[in-house]
Amino acid sequence: MIRRYEFGKVLETEAILEKPEQAEGAVPYLQVDEAKRSLLYEMGEKDRVYGLGENLRGINKRGWIYESRCTDDPEHMEDKRALYGAHNFLVVDGQDQFGVFIDYPGILSFDVGYTRCNQLKIQLSDWNMDLYVITGENVRDIVRQFRRLIGRSYIPPLWAFGYGQSRWGYKSEDDVREVVRRHRELQIPLDSVYLDIDYMERYKDFTVNQETFPDFADFCGEMKRQHIHLVPIIDAGVKQEEGYPVYEEGMEKGYFCKKEDGSPFVAAVWPGKALFPDMLNEEARRWFGNQYQFLLDQGIEGFWNDMNEPAIFYTEDRLRQVMEELESYKGRNLDLDTFFSFTNLVQSLSNNTEDYKEFYHEFHGEKVRHDRVHNLFGFNMTRAAGEAFERLVPEKRILMFSRSSYIGMHRYGGIWQGDNRSWWSHLLLNIKMMPSLNMCGFLYTGADLGGFGADTTEDLLLRWLAFGIFTPLMRNHSAMGTREQEVYRFEKTEGFRHIIGLRYRLIPYLYSEYMKAVLRDEMMFRPLAFDYPSDAYAAQVEDQLLLGEELMLAPVYEQNKEGRYVYLPEEMKMVRFSEDGTVEEKILPAGHHYVKVPLTDVVFFLRPNRLIPFADVAQNVDEIDFEHPGVLAFVREEACYEYYRDNGYEKDYENPAHFHRICLKKGESSPTVF
Numbered sequence: 001m002i003r004r005y006e007f008g009k010v011l012e013t014e015a016i017l018e019k020p021e022q023a024e025g026a027v028p029y030l031q032v033d034e035a036k037r038s039l040l041y042e043m044g045e046k047d048r049v050y051g052l053g054e055n056l057r058g059i060n061k062r063g064w065i066y067e068s069r070c071t072d073d074p075e076h077m078e079d080k081r082a083l084y085g086a087h088n089f090l091v092v093d094g095q096d097q098f099g100v101f102i103d104y105p106g107i108l109s110f111d112v113g114y115t116r117c118n119q120l121k122i123q124l125s126d127w128n129m130d131l132y133v134i135t136g137e138n139v140r141d142i143v144r145q146f147r148r149l150i151g152r153s154y155i156p157p158l159w160a161f162g163y164g165q166s167r168w169g170y171k172s173e174d175d176v177r178e179v180v181r182r183h184r185e186l187q188i189p190l191d192s193v194y195l196d197i198d199y200m201e202r203y204k205d206f207t208v209n210q211e212t213f214p215d216f217a218d219f220c221g222e223m224k225r226q227h228i229h230l231v232p233i234i235d236a237g238v239k240q241e242e243g244y245p246v247y248e249e250g251m252e253k254g255y256f257c258k259k260e261d262g263s264p265f266v267a268a269v270w271p272g273k274a275l276f277p278d279m280l281n282e283e284a285r286r287w288f289g290n291q292y293q294f295l296l297d298q299g300i301e302g303f304w305n306d307m308n309e310p311a312i313f314y315t316e317d318r319l320r321q322v323m324e325e326l327e328s329y330k331g332r333n334l335d336l337d338t339f340f341s342f343t344n345l346v347q348s349l350s351n352n353t354e355d356y357k358e359f360y361h362e363f364h365g366e367k368v369r370h371d372r373v374h375n376l377f378g379f380n381m382t383r384a385a386g387e388a389f390e391r392l393v394p395e396k397r398i399l400m401f402s403r404s405s406y407i408g409m410h411r412y413g414g415i416w417q418g419d420n421r422s423w424w425s426h427l428l429l430n431i432k433m434m435p436s437l438n439m440c441g442f443l444y445t446g447a448d449l450g451g452f453g454a455d456t457t458e459d460l461l462l463r464w465l466a467f468g469i470f471t472p473l474m475r476n477h478s479a480m481g482t483r484e485q486e487v488y489r490f491e492k493t494e495g496f497r498h499i500i501g502l503r504y505r506l507i508p509y510l511y512s513e514y515m516k517a518v519l520r521d522e523m524m525f526r527p528l529a530f531d532y533p534s535d536a537y538a539a540q541v542e543d544q545l546l547l548g549e550e551l552m553l554a555p556v557y558e559q560n561k562e563g564r565y566v567y568l569p570e571e572m573k574m575v576r577f578s579e580d581g582t583v584e585e586k587i588l589p590a591g592h593h594y595v596k597v598p599l600t601d602v603v604f605f606l607r608p609n610r611l612i613p614f615a616d617v618a619q620n621v622d623e624i625d626f627e628h629p630g631v632l633a634f635v636r637e638e639a640c641y642e643y644y645r646d647n648g649y650e651k652d653y654e655n656p657a658h659f660h661r662i663c664l665k666k667g668e669s670s671p672t673v674f
């Protein structure tokens with residue numbers, strides 16, 4: 001059951017397309033305090049709190065305070081409160097069981113037992129919101145109802161389930177050719193290469209550097225013949241430069257965000273001084289979306305939207321003030337106080353909260369100060385693109401994922417998990433984030449495999465890939481200046497080939513699970529607690545995940561480990577894939593096990609009476625034989641799988657012809673397909 005309560009003058013976020021009628025009576029579970037602009041819930045000692053999408057810390061969010069404030073912060077450390085997204089949905093599971101969604105575009109915080117162990121306190125910046133309280137049969141049911149409310153998640157083209165190679169630093173056609181050549185030569189499967197900001201002409205959106213990519217359309221074609229899709233980045237800021245058509249047209253039509261006095265708001269990002277298109281204004285959004293045509297026309301079929309929190313390196317106004325203030329430090333004896341305020345001055349230039357109060361949007365015909373709708377910017381940039389694709393190439397699925405997001409954006413694209421580091425702890429963070437993102441509708445997601453910032457190591461990359469082969473977005477990405485981390489930079493070529501090859505064997509299963517999760521508002525990745533609610537130990541496990549109804553994953557996420565402890569909530573079949581091609585299957589009883597996992601092995605667990613389709617290795621998605629997959633099964637009596645298969649490019653998602661059944665009975669050697 002879904003109850004909606006309206007407070008104050010709601011700013012329509014369009015997270016929810018069809019709002020239910022307002023509920024009668026008092027809000028259940030939560031104490032509503034309008035004077036303090038807060039909502040309060042007294043948690044039971046053992047209550048667990050799930051959700052909040054893209055965030056730091058655990059699957060159970062208890063014990064910390066989180067903020068919904070979309071932020072470009074590459075330091076994903078435990079003491080942080082916010083990342084790039086604002087996903088205001090959580091589920092309390094304990095003495096009571098209910099979900100809460102705060103549909104509110106401004107900045108808010110979720111104190112989940114931080115100030116007081118047993119208090120959940122939600123604090124808003126102003127008192128205008130839609131509050132949803134959802135109850136249901138169990139946690140999965142609550143999440144399903146919420147997902148139905150926010151609408152169907154985005155569906156990418158099939159090739160986007162292949163392996164993608166990315167690096168901030170590929171500068172030319174030849175750099176890209178080299179990446180493709182090395183993968184193909186070593187028979188390491190690959191479907192896409194990402195283009196970071198260097199493909200553009202001086203970081204101008206919707207341009208291509210003519211010197212390094214002299215014939216871009218031609219080059220796209222050349223790549224496509226090798227089954228490679230190029231995926232260029234688009235940044236939120238448009239360079240301020242006379243003669244650059246996107247800038248000139250945007251100025252002329254008044255489509256950029258303005259300051260209070262109506263003059264354009266100038267902030268610096270990659271290209272130096274830049275302007276932010278008013279993504280919240282329908283007309284400007286349409287105009288910005290139309291710009292993607294420039295790249296679609298040249299054969300591009302996928303994009304990633306970056307810097308759309310929006311990130312600000314500095315604003316003209318603040319830079320001027322800081323420069324002046326720095327002057328005053330000249331010749332002074334800098335002591336404890338002055339030295340730090342001196343160094344902080346320069347630091348304060350970037351992503352300064354005060355700057356987000358300096359510009360305005362034209363939002364549903366009203367002038368609204370940015371900070372009140374801050375969390376909608378990335379959402380609406382990606383919506384601009386998504387709506388444009390529907391207009392410009394309605395017959396096609398276009399790959400789209402964004403860095404910043406708000407619930408509602410999940411209908412237009414996926415997200416990647418931003419600038420992590422080549423740290424083991426960030427592999428674990430990647431694992432933990434999957435279910436909470438799924439709860440909020442973000443199914444097409446993954447982290448930068450190998451780690452974005454800092455230098456990776458071969459073992460970290462192997463272990464990370466061994467988890468990444470299960471995430472819908474499987475992309476190796478790293479930052480300029482860090483150790484190069486394409487898999488061919490390392491020695492264990494066979495190991496890499498084996499692990500990435502396994503991804504391709506699993507794509508029929510993964511794609512099928514993806515589509516069913518989308519079409520049925522299910523989570524593809526779940527914590528053990530969601531499926532084994534009466535198992536008190538399972539509720540504590542945060543380093544294992546359920547995938548679909550079939551698999552349990554237990555990745556290795558620590559260095560120099562030859563295996564790990566795994567908890568089995570019931571009897572399962574362990575399946576081990578080794579580099580030499582052997583597949584070991586072994587039934588293990590419920591309980592605790594130490595499982596050996598050598599560096600290039602992949603291990604997962606099949607639940608009883610379940611099977612998954614399992615294809616042969618392919619070098620790219622086009623080569624996979626979806627029609628005649630083999631199976632991996634754990635049959636006690638009979639296992640059946642609902643197999644979803646379409647051509648991966650058309651949009652008749654619900655066509656019943658796409659659903660097949662694969663069944664295997666005990667004693668049978670080959671499955672029956674219906």
Ligand code: MIG
Nearest residue numbers: 168196197306403418419479
């Ligand atoms: O501030 O375009 O998260 O993936 O490589 C850095 C350069 C800007 C941030 C993205 C990252 C990308 C990088 N961008």
